[in-house]
Amino acid sequence: MFLKYCIVTIHTANKMRRRQLFIALMTFILSVSLIKAQKADDRGYIVKTGDTAPDFVIREAGGNTYRLSDLRGKIVMLQFTASWCGVCRAEMPFIEKEIWYPNRDSGLVVIGIDRDEPEETVLRFKKEMGISYPLALDPGAEIFGLYALKEAGVTRNVVIDRQGKIIFLTRLFDREEFGMMKAGIFAALGEK
Numbered sequence: 001m002f003l004k005y006c007i008v009t010i011h012t013a014n015k016m017r018r019r020q021l022f023i024a025l026m027t028f029i030l031s032v033s034l035i036k037a038q039k040a041d042d043r044g045y046i047v048k049t050g051d052t053a054p055d056f057v058i059r060e061a062g063g064n065t066y067r068l069s070d071l072r073g074k075i076v077m078l079q080f081t082a083s084w085c086g087v088c089r090a091e092m093p094f095i096e097k098e099i100w101y102p103n104r105d106s107g108l109v110v111i112g113i114d115r116d117e118p119e120e121t122v123l124r125f126k127k128e129m130g131i132s133y134p135l136a137l138d139p140g141a142e143i144f145g146l147y148a149l150k151e152a153g154v155t156r157n158v159v160i161d162r163q164g165k166i167i168f169l170t171r172l173f174d175r176e177e178f179g180m181m182k183a184g185i186f187a188a189l190g191e192k
Contacts, residue, residue, distance in 0.1 A: 043171040044152025053160045054146035058111060060134040061122040069164065075108045075188045076160040080144055081135070082115040083125035087155040091173035092129045095157075099182055100133045106189050107162075110134075115154050116141045157181060161188050 039046050047054065053076075059065045068076070079095060081088040092112070100110040110133040114122045119137060126135045136143075141150050147158055159168035159181060168184045170177050 040149050040152075043156075043169070044148045045156075045169055045171075046149060047147050047158070047166055047169070049166050049169060051166050052164050053158065053166050056143045056146060058113075058136045060111075060136050061114070061119050061126065063134055068160075071109050071160075072164050073107075073162050075162060075185060077108070077110045077185065078147075078158040078160070079110065079112045080115060080138075080147070080154045080156045080158075081112045082154050083117060083121055083128075085154050087173050089129065091155060091178070092131055094173075094178060096129075096131045096133065099185060100131075103185070103189060104132075108185065108189060111136055113138050113143050115144055159185055159188070162191075 041048065053068060055067055055069045057065060057067055077095075077099065079088075079092075081092070095110060100108070104110075112126075112131070112133060112135040114125065114135050115138050117125070117137075122135050122137060138144055144150065144154070148156065153171075155172050157168070157170040158166060161167045167188060168181050170181050
């Protein structure tokens with residue numbers, strides 16, 4: 001709405017005023033972009049531990065639709081992934097075997113969020129990887145953009161506690177960091 005107002009105002013202004021308004025609009029857009037970029041950490045996250053996890057609608061490939069906030073009371077692990085990502089493929093078996101499978105009945109929810117791929121690709125990816133946790137669709141990387149800069153890469157995990165607060169963030173697949181995340185998940189599962 002604001003942008004439409006600016007365009008109409010610029011269009012109807014005289015030549016000198018039009019130039020001033022255009023410069024003001026470009027300055028505003030650049031400022032907003034810089035503020036967003038400044039909020040990102042060195043790994044591209046725009047959220048941090050302790051923040052309430054941004055809410056969104058989850059649409060599982062070939063499955064259910066629900067909101068992240070519907071999962072309050074459970075420990076949630078979001079795994080941002082894509083079929084073309086080799087590091088994601090390396091990490092997924094460890095998530096399945098070491099985190100998801102042993103805790104699937106303990107109040108843990110693991111959801112892979114597949115970055116901007118069609119449903120058929122996501123379903124094939126899930127089958128190829130042999131995982132049992134759901135993969136959800138993220139058209140346009142809109143969900144990803146709630147957590148990290150859209151230009152940032154996948155292979156990242158966000159762990160959310162029972163109250164909806166972020167308790168752990170990872171980037172890439174490092175066994176030491178993965179072990180710390182796993183310990184954090186197990187500790188959170190033990191807390192009631």
